[in-house]
Amino acid sequence: MIRLHVHPDKATAVRAVAADIAGLIRARAAAGKRAVLGLATGSTPIPLYAELVRLHREEGLSFRNVTTFNLDEYSGLGPDHDQSYRWFMQRQLFDHVDVTPAETHVPDGLAKDVAAAAAAYEAAIRAAGGIDLQVLGIGRTGHIGFNEPPAGPATRTRQVHLDELTRRDNAAFFGDVAKVPRHAVTMGVGTILDCRRVVLLAWGEGKADIVRRSVEDAPSDDCPASWLQRHAACDFVLDPAAAARLARR
Ligand code: PGA
Numbered sequence: 414m415i416r417l418h419v420h421p422d423k424a425t426a427v428r429a430v431a432a433d434i435a436g437l438i439r440a441r442a443a444a445g446k447r448a449v450l451g452l453a454t455g456s457t458p459i460p461l462y463a464e465l466v467r468l469h470r471e472e473g474l475s476f477r478n479v480t481t482f483n484l485d486e487y488s489g490l491g492p493d494h495d496q497s498y499r500w501f502m503q504r505q506l507f508d509h510v511d512v513t514p515a516e517t518h519v520p521d522g523l524a525k526d527v528a529a530a531a532a533a534y535e536a537a538i539r540a541a542g543g544i545d546l547q548v549l550g551i552g553r554t555g556h557i558g559f560n561e562p563p564a565g566p567a568t569r570t571r572q573v574h575l576d577e578l579t580r581r582d583n584a585a586f587f588g589d590v591a592k593v594p595r596h597a598v599t600m601g602v603g604t605i606l607d608c609r610r611v612v613l614l615a616w617g618e619g620k621a622d623i624v625r626r627s628v629e630d631a632p633s634d635d636c637p638a639s640w641l642q643r644h645a646a647c648d649f650v651l652d653p654a655a656a657a658r659l660a661r662r
Contacts, residue, residue, distance in 0.1 A: 418649065419653060420652060422652055433612070449543065450544070453558075454498040461614065469511070470509075484549070499522075502517065520598040527572045532570075535569055543608070546612060551638050562636060573596065629659065
């Protein structure tokens with residue numbers, strides 16, 4: 414079931430999500446346990462990471478008991494490439510908090526045996542006890558992670574081909590669409606559905622149509638995010654522009 418949360422603006426929205434994540438981290442710490450977070454990249458979660466860094470600096474939120482798994486990585490980009498998602502996570506979050514580096518996981522874009530690395534990534538998630546809370550953005554193709562359509566609920570971590578719309582949407586970051594990788598490694602829709610909670614963020618009118626399809630149309634491989642309707646605890650956190658085409662608010 415998808416629960417909708419429409420906030421007055423994205424700053425308010427990310428404060429609510431960061432407070433939610435901080436509550437999870439602190440509750441686990443109080444119980445002597447680790448919190449396992451699934452993290453996303455792209456422009457959408459940047460203000461969320463800024464707010465988590467602020468909570469660390471100003472309100473003493475510690476990430477020492479946090480383990481993270483990122484959704485995806487571009488194939489062919491190493492951790493030192495400034496468009497790799499490992500680089501993004503270091504700059505946006507990991508370098509600014511007290512998380513243990515070895516407890517942060519991003520798929521390896523340079524793995525020689527991609528299938529073995531993907532299976533190992535799934536195994537590492539299981540060994541950590543599964544993901545407590547997965548943060549998601551959504552692409553205009555309906556992708557979550559880099560699960561471009563068609564992608565169904567049985568898909569697991571694997572290499573995928575990037576949609577041309579996605580490559581164009583990310584061209585500005587690379588300076589030229591020709592430089593955007595054609596493949597990526599991503600958790601599957603099934604991997605995401607296994608997470609105990611899922612929180613999808615979307616801002617702006619550019620996402621309004623795909624948000625409506627994800628929430629209101631019957632689940633279909635043509636819109637991978639629509640499979641989130643089958644999740645028991647999925648929240649869509651939206652600004653008014655992203656929620657504008659929804660019939661039910
Ligand atoms: P964006 O990308 O946050 O840059 O809009 C979202 C996504 O592709 O998941």
